Amino acid sequence: MEPCAISASSEDYADFIIEHNNYSRDLLGELAGTPCIDLINRQYAIAYIPAGEALPLSLTKYSYTSIPKLYTILDTSALEASGISTVLSQPALGTGGEGVMIGFVDTGINYCSPLFRNRSGRTRILGIWDQTLPTEGERSFFPDLYDFSDTGFLYGRQFTEEEINTALASSSPLELVPTRDELGHGTFLAGVAAASVSEDASFSGAAPFCFIGAVKCRPAKSYLRDFYLLADSAAAYQENDIMMGLKYLLLLAASRGLPLVALIGFGTSQGSHEGTSPLGKMLSQLAGYSGVIPVIAAGNEAAKSRHFLGSVTRDEEYEDVELRVADGERGFVLELWARDPELYTVGFLSPTGERIARIPLTFSGDTQIRFLLEQTEITVNYVNAESGSGSQLIFMRFKAPTAGIWRIRVYSSLFITGEYHMWLPPDTFISDGTFFLRSNPDTTVTDPANAPLPITVGAYDHTGGGIYLNSGRGFSRSGKVKPELTAPGVDVSGPGRSPIPCDTPAASRTGTSAAAAITAGAVASLMSWGLKNGHPEMAAAAAVKSYLVRGARRSPAYSYPSKEWGYGELDLYQTFLRMRE
Numbered sequence: 001m002e003p004c005a006i007s008a009s010s011e012d013y014a015d016f017i018i019e020h021n022n023y024s025r026d027l028l029g030e031l032a033g034t035p036c037i038d039l040i041n042r043q044y045a046i047a048y049i050p051a052g053e054a055l056p057l058s059l060t061k062y063s064y065t066s067i068p069k070l071y072t073i074l075d076t077s078a079l080e081a082s083g084i085s086t087v088l089s090q091p092a093l094g095t096g097g098e099g100v101m102i103g104f105v106d107t108g109i110n111y112c113s114p115l116f117r118n119r120s121g122r123t124r125i126l127g128i129w130d131q132t133l134p135t136e137g138e139r140s141f142f143p144d145l146y147d148f149s150d151t152g153f154l155y156g157r158q159f160t161e162e163e164i165n166t167a168l169a170s171s172s173p174l175e176l177v178p179t180r181d182e183l184g185h186g187t188f189l190a191g192v193a194a195a196s197v198s199e200d201a202s203f204s205g206a207a208p209f210c211f212i213g214a215v216k217c218r219p220a221k222s223y224l225r226d227f228y229l230l231a232d233s234a235a236a237y238q239e240n241d242i243m244m245g246l247k248y249l250l251l252l253a254a255s256r257g258l259p260l261v262a263l264i265g266f267g268t269s270q271g272s273h274e275g276t277s278p279l280g281k282m283l284s285q286l287a288g289y290s291g292v293i294p295v296i297a298a299g300n301e302a303a304k305s306r307h308f309l310g311s312v313t314r315d316e317e318y319e320d321v322e323l324r325v326a327d328g329e330r331g332f333v334l335e336l337w338a339r340d341p342e343l344y345t346v347g348f349l350s351p352t353g354e355r356i357a358r359i360p361l362t363f364s365g366d367t368q369i370r371f372l373l374e375q376t377e378i379t380v381n382y383v384n385a386e387s388g389s390g391s392q393l394i395f396m397r398f399k400a401p402t403a404g405i406w407r408i409r410v411y412s413s414l415f416i417t418g419e420y421h422m423w424l425p426p427d428t429f430i431s432d433g434t435f436f437l438r439s440n441p442d443t444t445v446t447d448p449a450n451a452p453l454p455i456t457v458g459a460y461d462h463t464g465g466g467i468y469l470n471s472g473r474g475f476s477r478s479g480k481v482k483p484e485l486t487a488p489g490v491d492v493s494g495p496g497r498s499p500i501p502c503d504t505p506a507a508s509r510t511g512t513s514a515a516a517a518i519t520a521g522a523v524a525s526l527m528s529w530g531l532k533n534g535h536p537e538m539a540a541a542a543a544v545k546s547y548l549v550r551g552a553r554r555s556p557a558y559s560y561p562s563k564e565w566g567y568g569e570l571d572l573y574q575t576f577l578r579m580r581e
Contacts, residue, residue, distance in 0.1 A: 206521020459489020
């Protein structure tokens with residue numbers, strides 16, 4: 001097969017996630033009918049197919065997991081509350097993440113900020129992969145890593161530590177290394193987790209001596225925004241790009257022989273909420289590697305009224321789910337997930353009173369619904385055994401929904417318990433005026449944070465002591481304890497945005513991604529100390545999670561594990577004290 005001659009970031013190509021069993025690039029290309037294949041690992045690959053051949057998207061034509069889900073950013077004095085400052089002040093404990101790399105898959109990094117340099121002025125960033133820039137030169141960023149199945153990338157541009165240092169020594173660094181963080185989210189998280197101590201000693205990241213790796217994710221392609229009915233302005237990022245970003249960080253850390261803490265500050269309400277998406281499975285796989293620990297934000301959906309917990313009794317024919325839709329809503333995707341092996345069907349009642357009868361259960365095909373008095377179009381697809389979880393998924397796509405109260409009539413077709421879940425899209429994907437009238441705040445941890453092996457972090461207010469109202473609540477749909485920990489996530493200080501290049505004025509943000517950044521720094525410090533002091537178990541995600549859980553602060557006012565607090569509040573110093581017992 002001829003080599004791929006396109007940039008995978010082109011809007012002329014649609015991206016699909018392929019699950020395979022250690023197939024070669026050539027074999028995958030033959031199966032997908034395209035030479036343009038990015039291998040993520042031995043389980044997943046990305047195929048780039050001409051949009052004219054691939055579109056329109058449909059769950060009849062493609063599997064649910066093959067269409068990339070869209071993720072959004074999870075946020076809109078903290079180190080003291082987490083016991084990190086105390087650890088940094090202890091000479092025997094305060095390694096500050098030395099010898100560990102924290103990797104960020106986010107909106108980029110303001111690499112020329114002094115906060116990401118060491119005392120000599122050289123960068124602490126080992127590499128940046130900017131997915132938004134045109135590909136230049138060699139597409140294999142790490143050609144010497146022969147132990148990996150594939151080190152190639154079909155899009156984006158990498159900047160090495162040497163190139164960054166050359167740029168920093170020039171008067172115009174952004175001309176030499178032209179990568180920016182326009183939104184500032186990635187820079188903020190990198191600062192909270194890994195910033196050097198500022199010149200006036202007023203600010204420090206949680207792991208100020210660690211190495212840094214950064215990925216700037218490209219914004220989601222237009223065809224996926226159209227499929228999920230998102231506004232052009234929504235901060236949306238594709239599942240496959242996040243997976244490729246993790247691949248880059250893994251290769252970067254391996255090329256330097258460093259352990260990796262991978263921070264994910266993105267989330268979505270799509271999926272099984274069991275960690276069974278391709279991204280969730282990849283993160284669990286990485287957490288099983290020695291020296292790789294993923295830390296994931298729990299999301300900010302608890303108080304947004306976008307989760308419905310349903311219950312149809314054996315004696316009831318159906319249950320009505322009331323959904324308020326705001327004026328001017330372009331549309332949204334609504335997902336119903338059944339408890340395996342149960343089956344459900346749906347009907348609809350529009351705000352004007354038009355009734356759509358129960359749609360029969362089918363094993364293939366989309367059902368298109370149009371209304372007499374409204375411009376709304378609803379597409380319903382029954383996925384009766386979703387491949388990742390085995391559960392039934394009912395995928396409902398509302399296009400141009402009429403404002404007002406909609407009723408989704410849920411019928412039980414195979415009754416066991418009668419319990420099911422429904423989720424609306426997360427913040428920024430729909431307006432605040434679209435929500436369930438009888439919502440449930442639990443089971444609102446966003447994916448991929450429901451993946452069982454990574455560390456999932458909720459947020460609390462370290463000044464007032466209460467839980468952050470929107471912090472995603474557990475447990476996972478399968479009952480797994482998520483989040484495991486909470487950390488400060490309200491008005492957390494970090495580097496902000498500025499129109500002046502390389503300037504990072506002080507700013508504050510609220511959300512679970514900030515809490516996850518603090519935790520990632522704590523994990524890097526714990527790993528660093530353990531590996532320097534003869535504790536090889538500190539290279540294992542499961543062991544580090546256990547140590548942090550044991551050291552967490554717990555209030556006598558709550559029972560644990562808690563759906564809000566997990567096993568308690570992050571306290572790194574207490575974690576070290578527990579080791580003496």
